[in-house]
Amino acid sequence: MDATPQMTDAAYDAKPTRTLNGAEVVMRVLSELGCEVVFGYPGGAVLPIYDALFQQSAVRHILVRHEQAAVHAAEAYARSTGKVGVVLVTSGPGATNAVTGLLDALMDSIPLVCLSGQVPTHLIGNDAFQEADTTGITRPVTKHNYLVKRAEDLAPVLREAFEIARSGRPGPVLVDLPKDITVGPAPLNPEGKRRERAHPPRLDPEREAIRAAVRAMKAARRPLLYTGGGVINSGPQASTALRQLADMTGFPVTSTLMGLGAYPTTDRQFLGMLGMHGSYEANLATHGCDVLVALGARFDDRVTGRTNAFSPHSFKIHADIDPAQINKIIHVDVPVLGDVGRTIEAMIAEWRDIPDEAPNLDAWWRQIEAWRAIDSFGFRQDTAPSAIIRPQHAVRRLYEIVRESGRDAFVSTEVGQHQMWAAQHFQFDKPNRWLTSGGLGTMGYGLPAAVGAQVANPDALVIDIAGEASTLMNIQELGTIAQYRLPVKLFILNNRYMGMVRQWQELLHGSRYSQSYSEALPDFVRLAEAFQGKGLRATHVGELDAVIREMLAHDGPVVADICVAQDENCYPMIPSGAAHNEMLLGPEQQAQAASVTQAGMALV
Amino acid sequence: MANMVEKRAVIGVLIEDESGALARVVGLFSGRGYNIESLTVASIDPEARLSRITIVTTGTADVIEQIKAQLARLVPVHRVRDLGADGPCVARELAMVKVVSTGETRTEGLRIADAFRARVVDTTSGSFVFELTGTADKVDAFVDLMRPLGLAELSRTGVAAMARGPGVL
Incomplete structure (x- = not known):
C-alpha cells in the first residue's frame, strides 16, 4: 500500500519540480512570507487549500470554533508579535462571520491577511451554494481586498496583500480565492512585472515639521505627551524611543487605551490613560496643557469628549503615519507625517541640537501631583473576608499576584466595565502585552484573542480579563483552548449584568435596566470542566487571592468565576458631550449626569 | 466661522x-x-x-x-x-435633451437651441434630440428653457474637468 507522500521541509522549500496547483502556491507563498500559523475553519470552497495544508509542515493551523474567533485570534497573534496575522475561512457564511473581526482589525490598525474561499469563477453571480459577494461585503471593513480571477495573479496578489497589511498604517487585507483557482495550476513566480503600488507611505518625518514641533516643546511650560496605538504598531524601538524622549524632556505622559504599555504605566511620569474613563490627572492635564504632543493617536471621541472643549489652550503637534488623521477631528498646529518611532527619534535628536534650556516644569508637575492626589481610580474595598468583592480590587490583586510571580503576562479583555477596570488597574511595563478591542468595541474579543496570544507566546501567561456577558459571545473557543491544551486563564468579573449598559441606563435612562441583566447564566465552573479545563470560583474577598494563585499555578486552561459587586460603576467618567474638566469622580457626583444635554444623550 | x-x-x-x-x-x-x-x-x-x-x-x-x-x-x-x-478649472458636461413638440413650440425650441449652440443629433417630425456641451450652469439654463417647450427626456454625463495652466493631475 502506498503511503500518502508527506513532503519534508527540505523538499518543500526546494524549487518545485512539477506544476503546482493554486492551493499549493498559497501554502508556499505563506511559508515564503514567514507565516507560521494560520487561524481558520474549513469548508467546501477551501477544501483544496486544506488539502495542501495537510501535505506540508511549514505552516501550522489552529482550528477555531467560529470564523469571528479566527480573526480575533489572528489579531492578538499580530499584536503580541508584530507579525502579520493570517486567517483562512470558507466562502459565504465563513467569510461573513469574519466581517466583525476584519472591521475590528481595521479600526485598531492590526496587520492581517484573511484568505477566503469563493465559488468557482464561472459560478460567481449565480447565487451558488455558499456564495457571497465577499469583496463587496468586506470592502468597507478592510484596508484593501482582492478577488483572484486569474491563476497568474495568485502568488503576486498574496505577496502584495502581506505588504499592504503591514506597511504604513497597518490593517486587514482580504484575498478571495475561487475554488477553480486553487484547484487549477498556478505559477509560483509568474513571468512579467506587476505594477508598483502607487504610494509607499512616508516613513521619515519632514525636518521642518520636527524643528517646529521641538521648538514649541522647548518653550512649553505645561507640556503633555499623548501617545496612542501607533507607538505600539511602529515596533518596540518606538517604545524605547518614547521612554528616552520622556526621560530627556521630563514631560508627563498619558496614553490612549490602545497605547497602554508603550510607556511603563508604573512610571512616575505616567499619568494614566486619558479619555472617558481615564484618570483625573490625565484628563485635567490634557485640558490644561500648553503644548500637546500627540504621537500615533487619532483623537478618538472616547479621548476628546466634546471636541470644541478639548485641550482648548494648547499648541498641538500631531505625529501620524496616516495623512487622513491630520485635522480630522481636532485642528493641529504642527502635523508631522511619518513613522511615529522615527518621528520620536528625530525629536530626540532635535531636542539635543537646540541649545535652549529645557523648560522648567516644576509648577506643572506640582499641579499634576495635586490632581493625582485625588486618586481618581481609588475604590473602597471592605477587607473583611466575607465582604463582597469589588471588581477593581479583583483586577488589582490579579496584577499584584501576577507581578509577584515574575511571569511575562499578556492580558486580553472583552468590552465593557471590566475592560476599563483592567485598563485602570492592571499595569503594563512593556508594549504588545495589552490586547483589547478599542475602536470597534467588540464584545467577545477577549477569549479568541487569548487563544492567538497563547499560540504566539506558548510559555507566557495569557489572561482574558472578561465580563460574563461579553465572554459568552465567543465562549465556544473553550473548545479550541482544550484542543491545543492552551493554558489560557479566563478571569471573569461576573456581576450578572452587561455592566456598562447597566451603568449608562442608571446614569442616563432613569435606572430602567432594559435587557441588561444576564439572565440564566451558565455555571462557569462546570462549563470549564465540560471543556476539560479547571473551574474556580470566588464569591467573597477571603477567597479571592487563593483562587488567583490556584489559577496561575495550574498549567492548563482555567475559568475563574469571580463574583463581584453587581452595582459597581466605572469611574471616573466624562459624561457624553462633556469636557475633560467636567469629569464625574464617583457616585456622589452621579446627579450631575442628569444634566447631560440632549445632544450628549445622542452620543454613544 | x-x-x-x-x-x-x-x-x-x-x-x-x-x-x-x-x-x-x-x-x-x-x-x-x-x-x-x-x-x-x-x-x-x-x-x-x-x-x-x-x-x-x-x-x-x-x-x-x-x-x-x-x-x-x-x-x-x-x-x-x-x-x-490653485485657481479656477475648466469644467464641462455634455447633455442630450429630447424635446417632443410640434408647431410654434417646436420652432421656438430650435431657435433657443441655436442660441445655446446645441447640435441637433436626431430629428423626427415630432421630436428633436439636442446635444449640448458646456458648464453645468449652461446646461441647467438650457434645460429650464426647454421644459415648457416639450422637454421629454434628459441625459447628462456629469462634469469632466481639468485645472487651467500647464499643471497636470
Whole structure:
C-alpha cells in the first residue's frame, strides 16, 4: 500500500519540480512570507487549500470554533508579535462571520491577511451554494481586498496583500480565492512585472515639521505627551524611543487605551490613560496643557469628549503615519507625517541640537501631583473576608499576584466595565502585552484573542480579563483552548449584568435596566470542566487571592468565576458631550449626569 | 466661522482600472457621508490601465481636505487633486435633451437651441434630440428653457474637468 507522500521541509522549500496547483502556491507563498500559523475553519470552497495544508509542515493551523474567533485570534497573534496575522475561512457564511473581526482589525490598525474561499469563477453571480459577494461585503471593513480571477495573479496578489497589511498604517487585507483557482495550476513566480503600488507611505518625518514641533516643546511650560496605538504598531524601538524622549524632556505622559504599555504605566511620569474613563490627572492635564504632543493617536471621541472643549489652550503637534488623521477631528498646529518611532527619534535628536534650556516644569508637575492626589481610580474595598468583592480590587490583586510571580503576562479583555477596570488597574511595563478591542468595541474579543496570544507566546501567561456577558459571545473557543491544551486563564468579573449598559441606563435612562441583566447564566465552573479545563470560583474577598494563585499555578486552561459587586460603576467618567474638566469622580457626583444635554444623550 | 462655509470642489482622481475600484470610491463617499453632486469616470490609458474620475462635491474646507486624504488612502488610487485649488478649472458636461413638440413650440425650441449652440443629433417630425456641451450652469439654463417647450427626456454625463495652466493631475 502506498503511503500518502508527506513532503519534508527540505523538499518543500526546494524549487518545485512539477506544476503546482493554486492551493499549493498559497501554502508556499505563506511559508515564503514567514507565516507560521494560520487561524481558520474549513469548508467546501477551501477544501483544496486544506488539502495542501495537510501535505506540508511549514505552516501550522489552529482550528477555531467560529470564523469571528479566527480573526480575533489572528489579531492578538499580530499584536503580541508584530507579525502579520493570517486567517483562512470558507466562502459565504465563513467569510461573513469574519466581517466583525476584519472591521475590528481595521479600526485598531492590526496587520492581517484573511484568505477566503469563493465559488468557482464561472459560478460567481449565480447565487451558488455558499456564495457571497465577499469583496463587496468586506470592502468597507478592510484596508484593501482582492478577488483572484486569474491563476497568474495568485502568488503576486498574496505577496502584495502581506505588504499592504503591514506597511504604513497597518490593517486587514482580504484575498478571495475561487475554488477553480486553487484547484487549477498556478505559477509560483509568474513571468512579467506587476505594477508598483502607487504610494509607499512616508516613513521619515519632514525636518521642518520636527524643528517646529521641538521648538514649541522647548518653550512649553505645561507640556503633555499623548501617545496612542501607533507607538505600539511602529515596533518596540518606538517604545524605547518614547521612554528616552520622556526621560530627556521630563514631560508627563498619558496614553490612549490602545497605547497602554508603550510607556511603563508604573512610571512616575505616567499619568494614566486619558479619555472617558481615564484618570483625573490625565484628563485635567490634557485640558490644561500648553503644548500637546500627540504621537500615533487619532483623537478618538472616547479621548476628546466634546471636541470644541478639548485641550482648548494648547499648541498641538500631531505625529501620524496616516495623512487622513491630520485635522480630522481636532485642528493641529504642527502635523508631522511619518513613522511615529522615527518621528520620536528625530525629536530626540532635535531636542539635543537646540541649545535652549529645557523648560522648567516644576509648577506643572506640582499641579499634576495635586490632581493625582485625588486618586481618581481609588475604590473602597471592605477587607473583611466575607465582604463582597469589588471588581477593581479583583483586577488589582490579579496584577499584584501576577507581578509577584515574575511571569511575562499578556492580558486580553472583552468590552465593557471590566475592560476599563483592567485598563485602570492592571499595569503594563512593556508594549504588545495589552490586547483589547478599542475602536470597534467588540464584545467577545477577549477569549479568541487569548487563544492567538497563547499560540504566539506558548510559555507566557495569557489572561482574558472578561465580563460574563461579553465572554459568552465567543465562549465556544473553550473548545479550541482544550484542543491545543492552551493554558489560557479566563478571569471573569461576573456581576450578572452587561455592566456598562447597566451603568449608562442608571446614569442616563432613569435606572430602567432594559435587557441588561444576564439572565440564566451558565455555571462557569462546570462549563470549564465540560471543556476539560479547571473551574474556580470566588464569591467573597477571603477567597479571592487563593483562587488567583490556584489559577496561575495550574498549567492548563482555567475559568475563574469571580463574583463581584453587581452595582459597581466605572469611574471616573466624562459624561457624553462633556469636557475633560467636567469629569464625574464617583457616585456622589452621579446627579450631575442628569444634566447631560440632549445632544450628549445622542452620543454613544 | 469661515471654515464652516460649504464650498463646491472639483476633485480629479487617477485610479487603476480594476474590478471594484469605482465601488471603493463611491463607498467611501456614502460610508463617510460626503456629498457627490456629480461623478464621471472613464478609462484614459488602457495601456497603463488607468481611469480618471472627476467628482464634484460640496463641503467645508476641512471636509474637502478629508475627502482628498481618504481618497489618497485607497490602494488603487494613484493621484488626487482639487482641480480648483490653485485657481479656477475648466469644467464641462455634455447633455442630450429630447424635446417632443410640434408647431410654434417646436420652432421656438430650435431657435433657443441655436442660441445655446446645441447640435441637433436626431430629428423626427415630432421630436428633436439636442446635444449640448458646456458648464453645468449652461446646461441647467438650457434645460429650464426647454421644459415648457416639450422637454421629454434628459441625459447628462456629469462634469469632466481639468485645472487651467500647464499643471497636470
